[in-house]
Amino acid sequence: MDTYHDLISQTFDFPTQDFTVQNNELRFHDIPLMDIIQKHGTPLRLTYLPKISSQIQRAKKWFADGIAKTDYQGTYTYCYCTKSSHFSFVLEEALKNDIQIETSSGFDINIVRALYNKGKINKQTFIIANGFKRERYKRHLTELINEGFVNCMPILDNLDEIEYYHENVREKCNLGMRLASDEEPRFQFYTSRLGVRYADAIPLYEQKIKEDPRFELTMLHYFINTGIKDTSYYWSELSRFVHKYCELRKVCPTLTTIDIGGGLPIQTSIQPEYDYAYMIEEILRTIKRICAEEGVPEPNIFTEFGIFTVGESGVTLYSILDEKLQNDKELWYMIDGSFITNLPDTWALNQRFIMLAINGWQKSYKKIQLGGLTCDSQDYYNAEKHIYQVFLPERKNTDEQKLYVGFFHTGAYQESLSGYGGIKHCLIPAPKHVILDRAEDGTLTDYVFADEQDSESMMRILGYQS
Numbered sequence: 473m474d475t476y477h478d479l480i481s482q483t484f485d486f487p488t489q490d491f492t493v494q495n496n497e498l499r500f501h502d503i504p505l506m507d508i509i510q511k512h513g514t515p516l517r518l519t520y521l522p523k524i525s526s527q528i529q530r531a532k533k534w535f536a537d538g539i540a541k542t543d544y545q546g547t548y549t550y551c552y553c554t555k556s557s558h559f560s561f562v563l564e565e566a567l568k569n570d571i572q573i574e575t576s577s578g579f580d581i582n583i584v585r586a587l588y589n590k591g592k593i594n595k596q597t598f599i600i601a602n603g604f605k606r607e608r609y610k611r612h613l614t615e616l617i618n619e620g621f622v623n624c625m626p627i628l629d630n631l632d633e634i635e636y637y638h639e640n641v642r643e644k645c646n647l648g649m650r651l652a653s654d655e656e657p658r659f660q661f662y663t664s665r666l667g668v669r670y671a672d673a674i675p676l677y678e679q680k681i682k683e684d685p686r687f688e689l690t691m692l693h694y695f696i697n698t699g700i701k702d703t704s705y706y707w708s709e710l711s712r713f714v715h716k717y718c719e720l721r722k723v724c725p726t727l728t729t730i731d732i733g734g735g736l737p738i739q740t741s742i743q744p745e746y747d748y749a750y751m752i753e754e755i756l757r758t759i760k761r762i763c764a765e766e767g768v769p770e771p772n773i774f775t776e777f778g779i780f781t782v783g784e785s786g787v788t789l790y791s792i793l794d795e796k797l798q799n800d801k802e803l804w805y806m807i808d809g810s811f812i813t814n815l816p817d818t819w820a821l822n823q824r825f826i827m828l829a830i831n832g833w834q835k836s837y838k839k840i841q842l843g844g845l846t847c848d849s850q851d852y853y854n855a856e857k858h859i860y861q862v863f864l865p866e867r868k869n870t871d872e873q874k875l876y877v878g879f880f881h882t883g884a885y886q887e888s889l890s891g892y893g894g895i896k897h898c899l900i901p902a903p904k905h906v907i908l909d910r911a912e913d914g915t916l917t918d919y920v921f922a923d924e925q926d927s928e929s930m931m932r933i934l935g936y937q938s
Contacts, residue, residue: 476865477833483859484742491742491880496833500787500880503908503916505830509789509876512920515809515903516789519883519921521565522910523785528552528569530748531736531777538753544760546729546772551600553734553778554580556884561907561921562782564592572598572623574776578609581616598623600731600776602650602693604666605629610636617645627693627731629666634680634687641686648691648731649673651716653709667694670716677724688726691774692717699735700751707758714759718766730759731774738783738881740824741856779884786883788814788903789830792875795867796843803840805864807877809903810844812851813896815882816889819850827856830876832865840864842877846898893925895933901925 477493480486492499497506501520509516528550535548551572554563563573563583573584573593580601587593599621601613614637616624627648628634637645652667668676673692681687694713700706710732721727732755737746756773763770790807797803817823839861844851854862867875893902902925909917931937 475834476829476837479837493833497831498828512904512906514789514791517903517905518787518908520785520908524565524782525569527781534749534752538756542756542760544756545770549774551774551776552781553776556778557782567592574600576603578612581612595621596623601626614640618642645686646688646690648693650693653694653696673720689724690726691729691731693731695733699737710758714762718768721768729772734776734778736777736780738779742826783884784881788879788882790877804843805840806843810846810851810900811853812846812848813890813900815886818853825882826880828878829865830878832875835865837863838866845900
């Protein structure tokens, strides 16, 4: 009999550093997931804090190694993109690693102030303020600058944004400028809605920044939606951006830094598919080569990794409630949650996560479809990234222990997109959320961040209770 364990071992180089099996039960970073399920139940959302720090340190090492190998003359700074997950436990764990912050909303500044009041950041911390800014956002940034947050840096997203700072900023202020990148050819429009046109960059500097002693343009920023990939499109856009940096640097001696955005991917398959060290080294080589050709200094480099920072720390666990055979050939396993409400990227973007059984690894396996609890026909998961199918252990005897399934590396964006604590489709409750950490001696600790959403909270939101 071929078992589920056989299937995974033959499909992947398994076990891995992150995933192992003991007594036919899956472990994630040596966490006995069945013990966690028995303690907290399902559906369950887990955040494993040490993974956040380890991701940051991995990226820092890749850049340090690449800088040494290429003899790159600029420095590297790691920023966390807060919109990937705004939770306090995420920010506080990330900030243990000597990082800076990138924001995208006026409400982010409330988080900045809360972190400052708790001593997690100081007035020297870089606050890279991105996004198209409403009055509230610009006002909050101006207040920080005037209060002495010397590295609060508005990134100009349009030609008129700077007028507000001209009128309200009193202290010395560094500015950045975002350039509007071209989208990849298959996209529905040609140029990003974010940032200023390449042709407007130098006139914006010369007409609205250069002569004002309060402001220095120190950073040029760009980002492309596809992320950092070894494609002709990525290298073309990076090269175009660096050439513009060189052109602007020749007339703006204060321009010392580029921000190449986020986009470092996470693993969506058990098998590693991405050569991080190679890509980072090639980015450094490309920037260094173009700067040498143009005769300008190599810039300092900022990144703002969000998904990479927090994505691989997240786990979502379900139990299989029942099975249904439809059309005499389609076997459905029904989960005690919803993909649309808990993992909305699987529905909106066809995002694939690592999906594995938690128990039953000694059993034979079947091709199945996973169905969520909402009434929506799109609430399903039926394809793994590597095979476009889903296999899980058989449920031969329903009197046996329940079958459980886990989705891994779900830590970025899913809570924000689904609306944490709000009203979900078909009134599916938000799952219990548990934070996992390790003490200095390696002992695993856990605490409940939020219980499963109850009917009383839903009734209050909907106006049925005061």
